[in-house]
Each structure stands twice: as structure tokens, then as C-alpha cells.
Amino acid sequence: MINKEVPSVAAAVADIFDGATVMIGGFGEAGSPIELIHALIDQGATGLTVVNNNTGSGEVGLAALIKAGRVAKMICSYPRSLNSTVFPELYRSGAIELELVPQGTLAERIRAGGAGIPAFYTATAVGTLLAEGKESRVFDGQEYVMERGLKADFSLIKCLKADTYGNLIFNKTARNFAPPMAMAGAVTIVQTASVVAPGQIDPEVVVTPGIFVNRVVQVQNPAHESVLVAAGVTYP
Amino acid sequence: MKSETPTLGLTRDEMAQRVAIDIPDGSYVNLGIGIPELITRFVPEGREFIYHTENGLLGMGPSPAEGEGEPELINAGKRQVTAIPGASYFQHPDSFAMIRGGHLDICVLGALQVAQNGDLANWSTGGPDAIPAVGGAMDLVAGVKSVFVVTQHCTKHGDPKLIDACTYPLTGPGVVNRIYTDLAVIEITEEGFQLVELSPGVSFEYVAQRTGAPLIPIPAPSAN
Numbered sequence: 001m002i003n004k005e006v007p008s009v010a011a012a013v014a015d016i017f018d019g020a021t022v023m024i025g026g027f028g029e030a031g032s033p034i035e036l037i038h039a040l041i042d043q044g045a046t047g048l049t050v051v052n053n054n055t056g057s058g059e060v061g062l063a064a065l066i067k068a069g070r071v072a073k074m075i076c077s078y079p080r081s082l083n084s085t086v087f088p089e090l091y092r093s094g095a096i097e098l099e100l101v102p103q104g105t106l107a108e109r110i111r112a113g114g115a116g117i118p119a120f121y122t123a124t125a126v127g128t129l130l131a132e133g134k135e136s137r138v139f140d141g142q143e144y145v146m147e148r149g150l151k152a153d154f155s156l157i158k159c160l161k162a163d164t165y166g167n168l169i170f171n172k173t174a175r176n177f178a179p180p181m182a183m184a185g186a187v188t189i190v191q192t193a194s195v196v197a198p199g200q201i202d203p204e205v206v207v208t209p210g211i212f213v214n215r216v217v218q219v220q221n222p223a224h225e226s227v228l229v230a231a232g233v234t235y236p
Numbered sequence: 237m238k239s240e241t242p243t244l245g246l247t248r249d250e251m252a253q254r255v256a257i258d259i260p261d262g263s264y265v266n267l268g269i270g271i272p273e274l275i276t277r278f279v280p281e282g283r284e285f286i287y288h289t290e291n292g293l294l295g296m297g298p299s300p301a302e303g304e305g306e307p308e309l310i311n312a313g314k315r316q317v318t319a320i321p322g323a324s325y326f327q328h329p330d331s332f333a334m335i336r337g338g339h340l341d342i343c344v345l346g347a348l349q350v351a352q353n354g355d356l357a358n359w360s361t362g363g364p365d366a367i368p369a370v371g372g373a374m375d376l377v378a379g380v381k382s383v384f385v386v387t388q389h390c391t392k393h394g395d396p397k398l399i400d401a402c403t404y405p406l407t408g409p410g411v412v413n414r415i416y417t418d419l420a421v422i423e424i425t426e427e428g429f430q431l432v433e434l435s436p437g438v439s440f441e442y443v444a445q446r447t448g449a450p451l452i453p454i455p456a457p458s459a460n
Contacts (some may be wrong), residue, residue, distance in 0.1 A: 025402045028289040028314040029307055060276075076314040081314060100368050103290065104332030104375030111329040124336060127409035130374065172325055173292045174308035179327040207327070224307040224410040 003164045004193055004216045009039035016045045016154050023051040023110065024062060025157035028081060029225035031174035033158035033191045034061040036217075038235055040156070041068050049073045051110070051152060053103060053177060055080070055087035058229030063087070064236070070094060073145075075150070077103035083229050102130060105147050107180060112149035112155040114183025114212070119148050155185025157201045158222065159208070162192040163199075166213030167206045175207065182212040191219040192207040239346065244442070245389070245418035245435050253278040255386050255416045263341040264288055264334075266376060271315040271386045272344040288340055290372045292331050295323025303386035312372065331339055336379040343380040347387045347415075349402045352428035352449040354412040357383065357404035370407075372375065377408035389417035390446050398422065398429060419443045427452055 006012045013036060016022065022040075026032035041064060050071050056063030063086040065071055066215045070129055079087050079098060090096040101109065102124050121144035135146040157178040160171040168190060170178060182188045195218045243317065247256060252274035257422045259265060259275075261283040267273055276298065280286055287296040289311040296311060298317035305316030319325075322384075334340055349357040356377055359370045377383050387443065390396055415422045421433040430452045444451040 028310060030291070030310050031308065078369045080367045080369050086293060092365060098368070100370060102370050102374040103328075103372040104336050104379075107328035107332050108336075122336065124375045126378065128374060128406045130370065154444050170325075172306065172309045172319070173289075175325055175327050176292050177328050226307055 004166045004213060006215045006217050007166050009191065009217050009219065010042065012036065012191075012215050013156070014083070015045050015187075016040060016043060018045050019047045020045060021049040021051065023149070023152040023155040023177075023185055025052075025176065025178040025181050026062075027053050027173065027176040029057070029061075030172070031157045031158050031170070031176050031178055032056075032061050032225055034223050034225060034228075035219045036156040036158075036189060036191050037065055038059050041065055041070065041236060046070045047072045049075065050152065050204040051106075052180075053073045053077050053106065054214050055084055057081055057083035057225060059086060059234035060223075060228045061225050061235075062118050064119075064234065066090065066096065068236075069095075073097040073099065075099040075101060075106070077101055077106050081188045092109055102132065106175065108149075109147055109150040110177065110184045111180040113151040114180055114185075115149075117148050117149050121146055150184060152181070152185045153187065154194070155181040155188040157181055157188065158191050159192045161196060161201060161235060162190055162213070163196050163201050163210070164214045164216065165198050166190070166208075166210030166216055167198075167201050168192070168208040168210075168213065169201060170207055179208045182208045187214045188212055189215045189217070191222065193218050193220060193222060194218065242253055247418075249274055249277070251386055251416055251418060254421065255384060256280060258414070259283070259285060259321050259342055259385070264294070264339065266290065266335070266343040266380065268343070268345040268373075272346065273313070275344060288331075289317070290331050290335065290375075291322060291422055292326050292328060293317070294326070294334070295320045307352060323452060332372070332375055333377050338379055338381060340380045342382045342384060343376045344384045344386055345376065347385045347397060347412075348404050350385055350387075350398050350412050350415055350424075351402045352398070352400055352424070354410040354424040355402045356383070356407045356412050357402040358407050360405045365442070373407045377411040382413050383411050384414050384416065384454045385412050386416045389419040389443070391440065396446055396448035422451070425452070
């Protein structure tokens with residue numbers, strides 16, 4: 001019998017190991033799985049490579065994971081944002097590595113990783129610093145740069161509703177990187193506001209099919225990063 | 237040369253309004269952060285634009301009323317927005333397929349520097365203490381059909397932003413089509429910066445003096 005629901009966020013992230021590559025969904029606060037990230041901080045895994053579009057804000061969620069010293073390397077497109085001070089300070093002191101990737105290339109690298117595509121060519125970044133050292137090739141008279149697919153040991157994502165097979169639907173612009181990350185994670189862990197029985201989500205509107213999902217944990221009223229930051233909350 | 241008549245040229249609102257005039261009805265448009273965002277206020281009568289925001293929304297509407305915003309309905313600048321009737325949400329690979337696949341008609345971006353050959357630098361000053369952050373800029377300039385830049389003609393220190401060759405790291409080579417500044421509208425051509433229009437009360441010499449590469453005058457109408 002298939003039932004991917006696990007009882008707690010702690011159980012959901014229990015086997016994340018030191019040195020793992022972890023994809024974390026979200027664009028800014030939209031789609032950020034804060035409760036899973038906090039459970040990962042409690043769990044203690046360190047030396048992580050984290051893939052996220054940003055680096056978090058304030059000292060909650062992703063920024064708190066970085067602040068706790070658990071992240072050795074960030075792969076992202078935009079590591080500074082409003083209220084983002086944790087990453088810039090560590091980066092300037094040389095305590096954290098950064099791989100800067102154009103946002104569309106980041107999304108496509110993740111999608112490719114999940115789709116079994118080891119590399120692809122794109123026009124993005126041709127003729128810039130971010131193409132230096134990468135193979136390039138001319139197709140139909142235009143130059144393209146080769147980018148590698150990206151996979152993860154674990155993906156942590158957030159959705160609005162899941163069934164126990166792991167079929168997912170999302171909330172507005174919180175969808176962003178979650179579907180490709182679900183594909184690219186060897187183990188994909190989802191926090192969801194509600195869990196329903198199979199058949200309770202119309203198959204026509206399923207965004208992420210359950211085959212890409214390993215664990216589902218209910219977080220009924222997820223916190224919002226901006227609300228926590230405005231209230232001066234820090235974690236732990 | 238930088239102290240005279242500080243009120244000369246267009247305001248930020250007027251610059252945005254000027255760009256909007258050149259966007260055709262029915263265009264799918266991506267707007268960068270800053271002056272480009274103001275364009276939504278100046279859609280000419282009788283035209284309809286659909287706004288794309290790269291974090292997964294086509295059909296972005298105006299800011300929500302006070303107290304009605306949602307933390308998970310935001311734009312690429314991470315500000316709360318609304319969705320118009322007929323909007324759609326989608327995942328990042330689809331959003332960037334719209335950009336990189338050449339489906340968007342126009343993007344309007346800010347600039348640190350634009351070179352006379354259309355090179356754009358708008359993501360990093362390359363300073364030793366700078367945190368490099370590129371976001372979707374390199375994808376936009378590589379994939380969108382027309383790339384418009386809207387910017388002050390000079391930096392806060394009075395240095396030209398339109399120059400012969402960029403000194404900051406490039407966002408993309410030869411990607412800019414048109415530049416809208418407080419002083420002029422300028423087209424990138426094979427020959428370089430081609431003046432298209434001067435802002436009211438601004439002379440050719442005034443703009444040329446503040447441009448770091450040759451400025452080609454508007455051709456005189458042929459006499460016949």
C-alpha cells in the first residue's frame with residue numbers, strides 16, 4: 001500500500017546526511033518550506049550544498065540554516081535581497097562558497113537533472129563572466145554555452161495540497177522551483193498545508209505527479225518569512 | 237557641466253510614459269525593477285499589455301490594496317502584486333521557456349552601462365566587496381525579442397552611462413535595441429548611438445556632451 005505521509009517534519013528530514021546536496025524550493029519567501037528547514041537545523045546535518053534562488057532573509061528559514069554554519073556552498077541566482085545580511089557577511093569573510101547561476105539556467109539545470117539530461121546548450125550568459133571556462137558551440141550561426149544538469153540528494157519543497165500518493169498542487173507564485181526540484185531530488189520531501197486521500201485532487205489539475213515525491217508531511221499553518229522577520233523572530 | 241539646470245529632461249514618470257508609447261498593443265512584456273515598473277501606470281489609451289514576471293505569473297496586475305496582499309503572490313522584485321482575470325501561474329522552467337524560447341515581445345531593464353554596440357552591463361560593478369547577483373537578467377537579454385533600456389543618461393556623479401565600451405561585467409553582448417533616458421531616445425545601430433528624439437528643451441549638443449561615444453544626429457528630412 002502506498003502512503004507517503006510521515007508523522008512529523010523531524011521524521012521527514014531525519015536521514016539528511018552531512019555533505020548532502022539539498023534543493024530548497026521558494027523564490028524569496030513564496031514557497032519557502034520554513035518548517036522543513038527549521039527541522040533540518042534541529043537535525044544537525046552540516047557541510048551542505050544548498051540550491052535555492054536566493055539566500056533567505058532575516059534569521060529564519062534558509063538564512064537561519066546558513067547562519068547556523070550548516071551550508072558550505074550555495075548555488076543560486078540572486079544571493080542578496082531585502083533583509084538579507086547573513087549570507088553577504090559569511091561570503092565576504094570567505095566562510096561560504098557561491099556558485100552564481102542565471103535564474104533561467106538554474107531552473108533548466110534542475111529540470112534537466114530531474115529529466116535524465118546531463119547537459120544542454122543555452123544562449124544565456126554567452127559572452128559574459130558566467131560563461132567563462134564552459135564549453136560552447138555554434139548552432140545555426142549562434143553561439144551557445146553548455147550547462148550541466150543538476151541533481152540533489154534531497155529536495156525540500158512546500159505545496160498547498162497533497163494526496164497520500166504525493167500528487168501536489170501549489171499556491172500562486174509559490175510554485176516556482178518546486179516542480180523541477182521534486183524531479184531532481186533523489187528523495188523529495190514535501191510540506192503541505194493539507195493532505196487528502198487519492199482521488200481528492202482532480203487529475204487534470206495535478207501539477208507535480210506523485211512519482212516525483214517520496215515523503216509528505218502536513219504543516220497546517222505554515223509561517224511566512226516576512227511575518228517572522230517583521231516580528232524580529234530568529235531561529236533557533 | 238553637471239551643475240547647470242538640474243530640472244532639464246524627463247522625470248522618472250515621464251521616462252516610463254515615453255517607453256510605454258513605443259510598446260505595441262497586445263505585447264507580452266517583462267519589466268525590470270525601478271523605473272521600468274512605473275510603465276504599468278502609463279499604458280496608452282486603447283492598448284493592452286500582458287505583464288510577465290519571471291517568478292511564475294503571466295497577467296501581473298497592480299499592487300494590492302492596503303492589507304489585501306498575499307506573501308505568496310509576488311513579483312520578481314519580491315513585492316506583493318495581484319493577478320488580472322485571465323492570468324496564469326506556472327513553474328520556473330516554463331517561465332524561462334517563455335523568456336529563452338523567444339515568446340516574450342519586449343523587456344524593459346535598467347542599466348549601469350550601455351555600449352555603442354549594444355552591450356549591456358546591469359548586474360555587477362565587479363567591485364571586490366560586491367555580492368554578485370544576476371537573477372534573470374542574462375536570460376531576458378538573451379531571449380526576449382526586443383530589449384529596451386530605461387535609465388538616467390548619467391550616473392549620480394555625472395559620468396556618462398552610454399559609452400564606447402562597458403567597463404563593468406556584461407549582462408549580454410550586443411543585446412540592447414533602444415535606450416530611453418531623461419534626455420533622449422537613442423537607438424543602437426550598426427554605426428553606434430543613433431539619436432531618435434530629444435527630450436523637450438534639450439539640445440543635441442547637451443546630450444552629445446553627456447554621451448561617452450559619438451552620437452549620430454537625427455537625419456535631416458530630405459528636401460524635395
